[in-house]
Amino acid sequence: MSKVIAIVNQKGGVGKTTTSINLSTAFAAVGKSTLLVDLDPQGNASTGLGISYRSREEKNIYKILLSSENKLIGSAIFDIKEIPNLSLISSVVDLSAAEIELSQLERGKFVLKSALEKIRDNYEYIIIDCPPSLGLLTINALTAADSIIVPLQCEFFALEGLSHLVKTVELIKRNNLNPCLVIEGILLTMYDKRNKLSEQIKNDICQYLNDKVYKTIIPLYETIIPRNVRLSEAPSHGKPAIVYDLKCPGAQAYISLAKEILKKHASCCQEKKLVSEGIV
Structure with a gap:
């Protein structure tokens, strides 16, 4: 069964x-x-996967969301040749106007969900890279997703806005836009072990999330993404860090994160199976 995860x-x-x-x-x-x-x-x-602007003009998420052509979503997918098993639906600058257009649609919050349902069974994982806002594009992602991952940088003001995001998720669930949506985890990023402030912020975030109000709502991933030059360089070469420099600390951290998530999902599936069989 496929899983849709929004990075928000x-x-x-x-x-x-x-x-x-x-x-x-x-x-x-x-x-x-x-x-x-x-x-x-x-x-x-x-851009970070090497898809040129010209290539995106005809195949992009904007055309899928705001036309009757969302039934043709399969034709808008790029297969990433250098990375077997990975595909992409690209974005264009025109998407910045999409929120105004989506607001005029009766089911404007469900357009992405409707489009993805047509191809969902073709993939084991669908990852949605969200814009830095809580507008209609992000609401579409939250409506379409099974769960969300929240990156938090180990820098001052890291927790700013987290409460607002949690409230938005609760509203999505309460208003039946996506009743089963869960916050899968908080991911600490840009951690610099040489920096005392970075270590202090990490500790503050851990303490904040261990508060009983959030403990069961927002788990924290064990994997921490370090601040890493090679990780930052990779997008300018149109490659993921894992392809650009597999051995760099940033790439290794994301491999560890993937393993952590897959292990968690496998455990959940096993638990659900045992429950369905009446064993637990």
Whole structure:
């Protein structure tokens, strides 16, 4: 059964796109058929996978969301030749106007969900790279997703906006837009072990999430993504860090994250199976 995961944080510069690209690549590398949906008008995930602006003009998420052609979503998918098992639906700058157009549609919050349902069974994982906002594009992602991952950078003001995001998720569930949506985990990014502030922020985040109010709502991943030059360089070469420099700390961290998530999902599936069989 496929799983749709949205990478969400309304703050910019926290590592959403880096996480989307490299987590998708890591899933693909272990044989999981994976689709990355670039829902950010900046299109950095598309650029980071080497898809040119010209190539995106005819095949992009904007055409899928805002036309009757969402039934043709399969024809808008790029297969990433250098990375077997990985595909992409790209983004274009025009997507920045999509929120106004979506707001005029009766079911404007469900357009992405409707489109993805047509191809969902073709993939084991669908990763959605969200824009740095909580507008209609992100609401579409939250409506379509099974779960979300929230990257938080180990820098000052890291927790700013987290409460608002949690409230948005609760509203999505309460209003029956997506009653089963869960926050899968918080991912700490840009961690620099040489920096005392980075270590302090990491400790503050851990303490905050261990508060009983959040403990069962927002788990924290054991994997921490380090600040890493090679990880930052990779997108400018149109490659994920895992392809650009497999041995760099950033690439290895995302491989560890993928393993952690896959292990968690396997455990959940086994538990559900035992429950359905009446064993537990």
